[in-house]
Structures are given as C-alpha cells and as structure tokens.
Amino acid sequence: MSKFGELIDVEIPVLLDFYTELNDASIAMHDILRDVAAGLGDKVKVIKIDVDKNRELAEALRIKGLPTLIIYKNGEMKWRHSGEKDANTLIEIVQEYV
Template sequence: MTKFGEIISVQKPVLIDFYSDWDDAENTVKMLRNVAAALGDKAKVIKIDIKKNEILADALRVKGNPTFMIYKNGEMKWRQTGFQDASTLIGLVKQYL
C-alpha cells in the first residue's frame, strides 16, 4: 500500500473513510462512489480498512466506525465519526477545493 503521508500530501482534498468489515460496507461504497463521481478529479476519495491498518488507525486515534477525514497538503482539515450522507461529504470537500 502507498504510504499514508504520500496519499495526504497532495494539493487537492483527500476524503478518507476509515471503515471495518462489520459496518454496512455495500451502502457506504455506493455512497462514496457517488461522492467521487460528483467531485471528479478535483479530489481523492479513499477507503481504509481499520483492521488491515491497525497501526495507522491507532496513530490517528480512530475509535469509531466509520470515521471520515479530509486532508489537504498533508494537514487534516475536518474529521467526523459516524455516518455522513453523500451531499454532506461533497459539500465539505468542496470547501477545500
């Protein structure tokens, strides 16, 4: 996997969904695809499995599921734990374009 620092250090916003296999993964994937489609190449949308990336999740203090974060230029701009709908996420990411 690409190093986390490389993923978040880009100039465009990066929306990250920290998830685990026990949440409603299918609906979340559909929702994130809608977010990615709406944003096009202006932003990145990434899912990170908490169980497969426990060290990273611990380092970022990800305790809830799902946890969403927006990074830009390596800096965390926004973070929220709990389900978010596509329109909310799109609006949040657009603030950092």
C-alpha cells in the first residue's frame, strides 16, 4: 500500500476509478474517464484500479458499489462517489481541485 500513498500524494488531483470487468457500469466508465483525461490533460491523473486485483486496497477504502470514483490531492481524499457520472460533470468536479 506504500505505492498507493506515492500515487495519491501529488499536487494535482488524482481521480481513481475502482472497477471490475464483471460490472457493466464499470465498463461504461472507461470511455468517460478517457474523455475526462483528454479534457483535462496534465492537470489531473486518472487511474483505474481493478478491485479484483487489488482486494486489500479496496477493503481498506471500503469500496462497496462499483464503479467508485475518488479524488485525492496531496494525499487527502477530497471527493468520493459510487456509481456512474458523465464526463462533463466529472471534469467540473475535478476542476474544483486543480
């Protein structure tokens, strides 16, 4: 989990997407997150985390519903949402932390 700390302890917002390939809503978010990353460029890091491959982290963060989206900045959780969001809404939310 020390790698996770390094991942989120940066000055730009980090948008994490906790997903599984077995969840249709999670799969639908892939294209939306690609649009968010393209729309914000280097102002944000977008990272997808497969809960099936990262069970310990998912349990530590109490990930229940999928997809779960979390924004960290400087190592601190700023925003969290379970369920889908559209690209424009996500871009607006992330920009609050840029």
